[in-house]
Amino acid sequence: DAGVIQSPRHEVTEMGQEVTLRCKPISGHNSLFWYRQTMMRGLELLIYFNNNVPIDDSGMPEDRFSAKMPNASFSTLKIQPSEPRDSAVYFCASSPTSYEQYFGPGTRLTVT
Amino acid sequence: GQQLNQSPQSMFIQEGEDVSMNCTSSSIFNTWLWYKQDPGEGPVLLIALYKAGELTSNGRLTAQFGITRKDSFLNISASIPSDVGIYFCAGQSYGGSQGNLIFGKGTKLSVKP
Numbered sequence: 701d702a703g704v705i706q707s708p709r710h711e712v713t714e715m716g717q718e719v720t721l722r723c724k725p726i727s728g729h730n731s732l733f734w735y736r737q738t739m740m741r742g743l744e745l746l747i748y749f750n751n752n753v754p755i756d757d758s759g760m761p762e763d764r765f766s767a768k769m770p771n772a773s774f775s776t777l778k779i780q781p782s783e784p785r786d787s788a789v790y791f792c793a794s795s796p797t798s799y800e801q802y803f804g805p806g807t808r809l810t811v812t
Numbered sequence: 813g814q815q816l817n818q819s820p821q822s823m824f825i826q827e828g829e830d831v832s833m834n835c836t837s838s839s840i841f842n843t844w845l846w847y848k849q850d851p852g853e854g855p856v857l858l859i860a861l862y863k864a865g866e867l868t869s870n871g872r873l874t875a876q877f878g879i880t881r882k883d884s885f886l887n888i889s890a891s892i893p894s895d896v897g898i899y900f901c902a903g904q905s906y907g908g909s910q911g912n913l914i915f916g917k918g919t920k921l922s923v924k925p
Contacts, residue, residue, distance in 0.1 A: 745912055799862075801857070803856070804854050805852075
């Protein structure tokens with residue numbers, strides 16, 4: 701069975717550019733989560749969706765970040781404009797229950 | 813915000829030794845999860861615990877949900893080189909937003925052959 705799929709795996713962009721990260725959750729999972737991982741702060745929940753509806757976006761850093769889930773099999777996390785401090789690994793996870801979360805391989809974002 | 817205290821931060825052990833790590837919280841948790849992360853990969857779920865006192869095994873791994881609901885431990889028996897990685901505890905606090913897992917900072921395990 702395919703796990704959570706994320707693209708791209710690596711993204712290098714210049715400050716000010718728009719970045720879009722993509723996620724395909726595991727089929728049948730009704731919850732989807734976006735996390736950011738850095739050495740300093742560890743794993744932080746940014747936002748999560750249940751049945752395609754955003755439930756908790758309190759972890760989204762600021763208005764430059766936005767996330768959408770137009771259907772049960774696709775979600776995007778957009779950063780516009782990007783800044784060097786946004787450099788991190790971004791993970792998408794999905795869950796059938798909200799408790800047992802299954803992570804994708806991550807997107808390593810570097811903003812120069 | 814809430815934090816989980818995970819210890820130790822790192823461990824260097826000899827192949828074949830047993831390993832123990834734990835996680836504590838100042839508040840009650842409903843759920844404890846243990847993950848392992850290899851370099852360049854996402855965390856992989858190892859064990860999920862849902863009841864105070866619950867003891868669950870997955871191969872050489874054993875985890876327990878503390879009776880007080882404020883702690884959990886993970887044991888690895890007879891370690892092997894492929895056990896190398898970072899182990900994270902995660903939990904959902906009682907009364908917290910469903911789905912909002914709090915993660916520990918991780919325990920980095922190194923195994924000497």
